[in-house]
Amino acid sequence: MKADLNLYLVTARYEETEEVFLQKIEEACENGMTLVQLREKELTTCAYYELAKKVKQVTDRYQIPLIIDDRADICLAVDAAGVHIGDDELPTAVTRKIIGDKILGVSVKSVAQAKKVEAAGADYLGVGAIFPTTTKVTTKATSLETLQQITQQVSIPVVAIGGITEERIAEFEHTGIQGIAVVSEIMQAKNIGQKVRQMKDKFAQLEGD
Ligand code: TZP
Numbered sequence: 001m002k003a004d005l006n007l008y009l010v011t012a013r014y015e016e017t018e019e020v021f022l023q024k025i026e027e028a029c030e031n032g033m034t035l036v037q038l039r040e041k042e043l044t045t046c047a048y049y050e051l052a053k054k055v056k057q058v059t060d061r062y063q064i065p066l067i068i069d070d071r072a073d074i075c076l077a078v079d080a081a082g083v084h085i086g087d088d089e090l091p092t093a094v095t096r097k098i099i100g101d102k103i104l105g106v107s108v109k110s111v112a113q114a115k116k117v118e119a120a121g122a123d124y125l126g127v128g129a130i131f132p133t134t135t136k137v138t139t140k141a142t143s144l145e146t147l148q149q150i151t152q153q154v155s156i157p158v159v160a161i162g163g164i165t166e167e168r169i170a171e172f173e174h175t176g177i178q179g180i181a182v183v184s185e186i187m188q189a190k191n192i193g194q195k196v197r198q199m200k201d202k203f204a205q206l207e208g209d
Helices: 018-030 045-061 072-078 092-099 111-119 144-153 167-172 192-204
Strands: 007-010 035-038 066-069 082-085 103-108 124-128 158-161 179-182
Touching (some): 007 158, 007 192, 035 045, 045 066, 045 072, 072 092, 082 092, 111 144, 124 144, 167 192, 179 192
Parallel strands (some): 007 035, 035 066, 066 082, 082 103, 103 124, 158 179
C-alpha cells in the first residue's frame, strides 16, 4: 500500500468558514499527519467535488495522500489517492473494480467482516468506534479485544477510530494497529499543530504487538 496510516486525520466541519476548515487541515498536514480523509455526509455531489478539489490542493502541498469517504466517483474526479467505504456503500469488490489500484479502506466491526473485506480487495481496515464518540452515531462500540483479534487474523493494516484522544493512545499498547484515525481531538484542538505532534509522539511510544 502506498500510504502511511500512522496518524490519520478524518475531517469534520464545525460551522467554521471554508477558509478556516482548509487552514485546520493545512496545520495538521504541516505538523505530521500522514493521511487525510475528507468525510462529508450532507453535501451535494457538486459541493463535495468542489470541496475535495480544494482539500487536495492542501494535501498535495505536503505530499499527503487524500482519501475520499464513501465516494469512488469523487475520488476519481479529483484524482485522490483512494476511497474509504462502510457498510452502506457499494460492495468492496465492486469499489475495487471502479478505483483500480487506488487505496481502498473499509470500516469493519468484527473479525468475520474483516476477513471478508480483506478477501474482497481492501487495502486497510478502519475498526471502531473503539471509545465513545459524539462525531458519529454508532450502534455498538468495538472492544479493544476485538480490535486485537482483527489485527491478528488479517494481514492488511488496521487503523483504530472513535473517541481517540491524546490520553487514550496508551490503551492501544499491544493491539497491533498500524495507525489511529482521529476527528474531533484534532479538528477541535485549540492548537492543532501541537496536538498532532503530541499524538504522533504518543503513538510512536507504543510497543505495537
Ligand atoms: N467511524 C467510527 S467512529 C467515527 C467514525 C468516522 C468518528 C470518530 O470521531 P472522533 O471525533 O475521533 O471520535
